[in-house]
Amino acid sequence: xxxxxxxxxxxxxxxxxxxxxxxxxxxxxxxxxxxxxxxxxxxxxxxxxxxxxxxxxxxxxxxxxxxxxxxxxxxxxxxxxxxxxxxxxxxxxxxxxxxxxxxxxxxxxxxxxxxxxxxxxxx
Numbered sequence: 001x002x003x004x005x006x007x008x009x010x011x012x013x014x015x016x017x018x019x020x021x022x023x024x025x026x027x028x029x030x031x032x033x034x035x036x037x038x039x040x041x042x043x044x045x046x047x048x049x050x051x052x053x054x055x056x057x058x059x060x061x062x063x064x065x066x067x068x069x070x071x072x073x074x075x076x077x078x079x080x081x082x083x084x085x086x087x088x089x090x091x092x093x094x095x096x097x098x099x100x101x102x103x104x105x106x107x108x109x110x111x112x113x114x115x116x117x118x119x120x121x122x123x
Contacts, residue, residue, distance in 0.1 A: 009117030022096030
């Protein structure tokens with residue numbers, strides 16, 4: 001099993017940057033593909049980015065491509081999401097997730113979820 005804890009959210013002005021982190025517990029972190037999702041008020045949870053277990057392959061939603069970068073460090077059991085040029089429409093609760101399917105953009109493809117961290121982008 002894996003337990004996931006996100007951190008790094010906050011309030012930032014449009015055009016600014018934030019870096020989210022996800023810390024995983026458990027010795028099997030390296031076998032899971034990892035992803036970031038987000039959920040804005042009144043909307044469904046949506047895919048943001050995914051990274052394969054070996055950090056060699058990444059996959060992004062069109063809405064964040066070129067602005068966000070996902071990465072992981074299996075030695076530290078961490079996964080990060082560097083978010084640049086943030087826009088007000090990026091405002092949401094961001095969740096990290098772990099699963100055994102790659103590439104995977106559906107919530108059903110992930111087995112474990114964190115509790116989420118709030119990102120608010122002001123205009």
